[in-house]
Amino acid sequence: MNACDPALAAARRVTLLDTAVASTNLGDQIIMEAVRAGLRDVLAGTFVTSVASHDRLGPKGRALIRNADVAIAGGSNLISSRMWFRSVWKLGLRDAFLSMNTVLMGIGWYQFQNKPDPYSRWLLRRVLHPTALHSVRDSHAKAMLAGIGIVNVVNTGCPTLWDLANPARPPLPTCKAAEVVTTVNTYIKDPAADRRMLEILKARYGTVYAWIQTAEDGAYLRELAQGIEIIEPSLAAYDELLTSARDLDYVGNRLHGGIRAMQKGRRAIIVAIDNRAQEMGRDFALPIVARTNFERLEAMIAGPLEIAVRPPLGDIAAWKAALARTIHGPAAGD
Incomplete structure (x- = not known):
């Protein structure tokens, strides 16, 4: 696309919080591959950049977040009841004033924990998009967010599950292998x-x-x-x-x-x-x-072992449509 193309000039900006960067766990590469696949249609026509979720934001990362219309946190157990202590998502106090407008995508809670402490409640409400529909990966994470008043949430499962119910996929084997x-x-x-x-x-x-x-x-x-x-x-x-x-x-x-x-x-x-x-x-x-x-x-x-993973396809579709509206405007998700 030419730099003078009006479509490029008008492109919405999205920053991905990449959970595979600065991670010691190769499983995060599996997650981010699924995140990008799940966002491909929604982010068509947008200008996408990435920053690390597992490391502190520097000046360049803060600029990318500040200039983005939306930030998307993809997968992993990023949220904790103690966001100030051993949190996977490396947020600092100054990040709370960055207008991050972060939308969650298949996020999990760090562990089974008590309700978030006052600082963590305040921080999460500051960095998460106030009106966008958020996606978590299990019922526990949804209940924990509801406990601090964040109820614009659907349980979609981890993005790594989303394609497992694809009818084009052959059934998984049922009998023991060698x-x-x-x-x-x-x-x-x-x-x-x-x-x-x-x-x-x-x-x-x-x-x-x-x-x-x-x-x-x-x-x-x-x-x-x-x-x-x-x-x-x-x-x-x-x-x-x-x-x-x-x-x-x-x-x-x-x-x-x-x-x-x-x-x-x-x-x-x-x-x-x-x-x-x-x-x-x-x-x-x-x-x-x-x-x-x-x-x-x-x-x-x-065996035999029947495996039929059931990702919530309706909630996944609803979240994608809501994200499209958040990024591109009301008509985009219709």
Whole structure:
């Protein structure tokens, strides 16, 4: 497009809060890929820039936010009851006066926590768009926001789920595969439970592969078990394994490791270790099992296992239409 084109001059400006930048978790790359795919139609004709959500805003980032019509926070567990302490979303006091007009897209709550403290309530109400429709990824996050008076919210699930109900997708396998890829999670360790999970996988599958989603996972895995084939710690290497001709299941502790496997057509069992998998599993029929329910895990592995993830397509469509109106004006979402 020519720089003198009136369409370019009139383009609305949107800044994405990129949760994959400055993140130590490769799962955030999976999330941001889905965020950009989910926004593709809505953001057609807009001028889009990005800043990091996981790092403090500098002068350039603040300028991008200030000049944007809307900021969109994409995925991840960005919101906390204590936004001043170990918060994933690195907001400072001065950011509250930036007129951020942030719209949430599939955001989760940091953990199961008590109600937000006064500073966090004030900060969230300052940085979130006051009238736009926000999207969260589970019922818990929606209830927590409602508790501080933010009720213009729909539960759409994480954007990584949105395409799993696409009728063009073939059904996921129901029967056990010959091999398995796993993940462990050093964020919430339980060595006894994780060791038992790996023992089950080694007994039930011919080959056990492991994908390392954070740098610390590899050393933890080696402490737990031997005889596991660790693949290169990159999303590209994980995708290569998932799209290979191998007869492969996924069974592991990482939520988005399991979601990625389903995106690539693999049978998956997500071993739930925190609020994210528990809440999304309950809301959208993810194939989850409690960390210490080994009898249930063995039964799910043996199969047959029917997987039919149910993202709320009506709420997703309503959120997209509302976002289009917020960005482009009332007629855009009609």
